[in-house]
Amino acid sequence: MPQVLEFTLPDLGEGLTEAEIVRWLVEVGDVVAVDQPVVEVETAKAMVEVPCPYGGVVTARFGEPGDEVPVGKPLVTVAVDGQGAAPESVADFPDTARQTGGSGAESGSGSVLVGYGTGGAAPRRRRVRPGADVRAEDGAEGGAEGGVAEGPVPVVSPLVRRLAREHGLDLRTLRGTGKNGLILRTDVERAIAAAEPATVPALANGSATQAGSPVAVGTETRVPLRGLRGLVAEKLSRSRREIPDATTWVDADATELLAVRAAMNAASGARKVSVLALLARICTAALARYPELNARVDTERNEIVRLPAVHLGFAAQTDRGLVVPVIRDAHARTTEELAAEIARLTEAARAGTLSPAELTGGTFTLNNYGVFGVDGSTPIINHPEAAMLGVGRIAAKPWVHEGELAVRQVVQLSFTFDHRVCDGGTSGGFLRFVADCVEQPAVLLRGV
Template identity: 40%
Template sequence: MIAEFRLPDLGEGLPDAEIVQWLVAEGDPVTLNQPIAEVETAKAIVELPSPFAGVVRRLHADAGDVVDVGGSLIDIDVPSGDGDAGPADDVDAPGGVGSAEGVEGVGSAASEEDDAEGAAPASTEEDADVALPNLVGYGAAPRGTGRPQRRARIAGRRPLVAADAAVREAAPHDVLAEGGAADGGEDAGDARRERPRSTPPVRLYAKQRGIDLALVDASGATGIIRREDVDRFAERLTAASAGAPADASAGASTLPPVSRPHAGPRETRMPIRGVRKATAAAMVRSAFTAPHVTCFLEVDVTETTALVARLRSDPRLAEHRIGILAVVAKAVCLALHAEPSLNSRWDEEAGEIVQHHYVNLGIAAATDRGLVVPHIDDADRLGLAALADAIRDLTDTARAGRATPAALTGGTFSITNFGTFGIDAGTPILNPPEAGILGVGAVRRRPWEHAGEIALRDVMTLGLSFDHRLVDGEQGARFLAAVGDILRDPGRALLLV
């Protein structure tokens, strides 16, 4: 039978999502829970698992299309057992592959109509095995089914972009040997069978530059292709087209360039989608709803930088890589307990001020997709080392495009680090519905009054923006002073524990 999978609500309450790329093609076999597509919402890129096992019959949208929640995504020809019995009859747990109840649990819908022309042949033992696994969240899979594997990429399944075709037509064997044979023979199929390992932002970046990642080598030991690997491959193509080999393997290649800076239109128009659209809406709502007040404080953080240096040199803490941002985060958590008005939100609909007795600390992260602010749950309960680990994991996940929708909502206070870009100060805009956000500037070695004399000291500028409906100037000033006191003398944190 033909089962239709519709775009589920991914837990963000958003009306639609953009298809970044399909991981399967029409005619491909798929297993239960195998990733079939990557979709981008206003907050994150997520992989959609298949709720069925069978053969892909139709893709209802192309990469780059925006699909409404509930809209048709893919049709899968699901084996129907011995004729009348559906695949759910072969599964002991409720909500099996063919169960409409199990599918609706993830926001999809199945069609029970048979497709006379596209129906699968009579059931075989192999077909029964395909239908056995159960949908995630609906009981354990039968023993022996194993872990679902990502679909192998088969040569010729998808159309090549212009740059791919040019490379395959003009590139000599010594260049293509790294990514696959130039012809479509068996060797080429083997070389391109596995999907290149990379992150969604890198795949999008390569797509925008017209480069097939199957031709790109990963430089790191992990085997994951990075932006610099894409740039290096593009430089080789450009150098080869200019007649000057970029390295020994390029030889006397005469490959066409990926792009020419002087060619093409004078401007580019891009649809407002995804993170950029969500960020713009949130910032406009924040700027024109919450009355912002920003105050600044310059702090001598010499003692904090000395503390960080001592912690980093301690072999027992080497794996935690504690930095000054972790100390700032800890100071913020302690100061929020002293000034709880900064850890609250304005509920206009209920006519209430909601004060949080926990700290879900947001850390602004710049990514290829735009600015996102994932948060650390109950950050106030973490020690300094655990907080440093959480910040590192959170930012790495966000930059890889894998931050979950849950991690991107529900924060109670945020930190944005200007200093990582060498900026001294700024006026951060609130991340609604939070009442405050702290901007952290770069640490500068400056002449500073210390112990009655002028000395070179490490100085940082802090900028606090807060919602004046919730926070008075006095409360904002006390909070910022408390953070500054801890950074000036980390021992003072003991007074606030």
Template identity: 45%
Template sequence: MIAEFRLPDLGEGLTEAEVVQWLVSPGEKVALNQTLAEVETAKAVVELPSPYEGTVSSLHAEAGETVAVGAPLIAFDVAGEEPQTPTPAVEGAEAEGSEKTQPNLVGYGAAPTTAGRPARRARRIGGASPAADTAVLEAAPHDASPSASVETVIERPRSTPPVRAHAKRLGVDLVLVAAEVGDRLITRQDVDAYAERLAARSDATRTPAPVPGSAARPTGHQPDRETRIPIRGVRKHTAAAMVQSAFTAPHVTVFHTVDVTATMDLLARLREDRALSGHRIGPLAVVAKAVCLALGGAPGLNARWDEEAGEIVQHGYVDLGIAAATDRGLIVPMIRDAERMTLVELADAIASLAETARAGKTSPAELSGGTFSISNIGVFGVDAGTPILPPGQSGILAVGAVRRQPWEHAGEIALRQVMTLSLSFDHRIVDGAEGAAFLKAVADVLEEPGRAMLLR
């Protein structure tokens, strides 16, 4: 019998995922829990295990294709009676009362029904009267436009909320798309393809005839001279989060340039210590330790604004986010309970975090729930910036490059190693005095690492 596996609910409210690569192919025999594919959500790359033992019948998506939660992903030829396919609930579906929820290995969803797909609520198009008979639009010419009059009542096209929003932005009527793709779930690719056909026909009708004797000049849209990169995965999630943060929390950024010569001298001595030869302790680890110490005296910077409850929630722990630039985009994995760690433990945690992020193996759990973040812009040779707060956090510190430059020291001008710190904070929670005091506390530790012994 053929068993179909649909993309499961991967948690965190995610509605779609991109197939990174298939690890099986049609005709291949697979074992229970064998990894079928790697899919990339808006937060991480996830391995999907097989819920069946059998032979791969077909793949419903290609590598690089975005699949909606609940859409068919892969089909198996399995022995015995037809199994209940693990699948998440899809918008518009209604589970039979006698059926039980089946585990789908990543999330949970309603088991499929053999009675066919439930009817969807009707949508009225054009000037059809309430008494008009319900009908399904079976076909439409490829040159149909979104403004075409359809004097009938049709079923609501099968799609997910993100696809419907995408179609609305492009001005595409999903009814006309459904007429082309049939009764299957409409994807973003279907919407994009329909929009491109409309645009091509529109450009063709608007292109003016060349003036005799004039040289041809490229005008308007020039596909051969442009590169279009789909906005999806981590980049899509990051963009949405940054827009939400920038237009929700009133950002304030303050800067402080500090002499870190003593810190750099300390790190040089630690590198020569044979007992620490297996650890990579760098300036970022010292900054992380200084931040954890300084947050003890600045509770507003280790807090979040709870709009619904009308409360400011102060955290009694530090889940420290470390921004990491990867090939998939910017992610901010976190180190849990960072305030309990020694300098060496923080250095090891940062190194492990970076290695996992570069490999694309950061789990969704490591990307959620941070209380304060650090962005090391110094690795790019940048001195200062205005970092945007991760949603749900009230503070983020950007660490600039360490540079040797003339600096006043002990009443004289000398070549010293300096670094600029940039602190952005939510002005609803943190006022200027608390932000400045926190930044000064971090700077004091970097100027004189021995001062860390005086903080708790």
């Protein structure tokens, strides 16, 4: 006898309490295998695919892309038989199976939540065939252009109904762009933006615009501070609130460093080494000399905690925003190994496939903002770390070299540190050592 098992959003670790649905990987009525990914979600730390522990037929999905799902709330229900085998189709799932609550779906023969026309009207539930067109079965197909459809409209997400209700929007006037005509949040937001009255701007002198004069009117855009963007905002704000930071900087001649990199990459069969990998290697050597900077402050116990291993984070810009992948045990890796790990993590960051473990636990951050074509910056420390090295662009500049003016490849290095952890002597010594290694890479050989 088939039974329905409810799969809820699992604990994703690192204190995460919710995730946003990005896209569904299965449809109602699909047969899924054990541990097959069913949905892609975005947490505050990464984009992840969530596998379902049950094999069977998907009888219901909970939520639409853009919806926030708390940990422990249902994602899907799956029909399996008593022997653990999957029914051949959702039609084999009996009507007497257990019903489950949730945001806009219930178990059974692929039932969906169909809300009535206005945003504030109460919804009703009914069963439909998996994949059936809800509008056609409900008689909610829109009439003439601009007309209002009669009867209920297909709205699955409670968030969509609430958004429409708050803005006084009649959902019957909309044509959904989702599967089977479902009205999505983007449909409602687009309609709200179109309905908002334009604000006529004033002239520079404070007087109103003249009647009949053309005025360019825009619509403000609001971006929710959630997911990755929300996490970044919270960490940076907390860093500013808690850490008394200070910044020092120095210009360094990177001509010899670039020459060493070129020689490394010219070697037959050698793995290509990036400038960032060389700087990472320099950072680990500098932290070995100044271990007090590889630390964090325990505010509850009022203690400085010096850490034995260097887990080096590096800032990476992606389409989803700024992320900081972490190279585990960077102090124990060779330059080639650092280059390979940086390349792997960067590719995963841009693809949005970094795991939460690869984005947490850093002890020191390397920020190469020079890739944006800028010379310098005063970065915000990546809380709860104690320091960050910033690297500007490497550019040809006039420089006094061996007593003569020459054109050299110059880079500005900035070092931001937690003044509770160290004073100017330590921070200056660290930065000077880094600059010496950039100018004379052979300095690194002293510690080999």
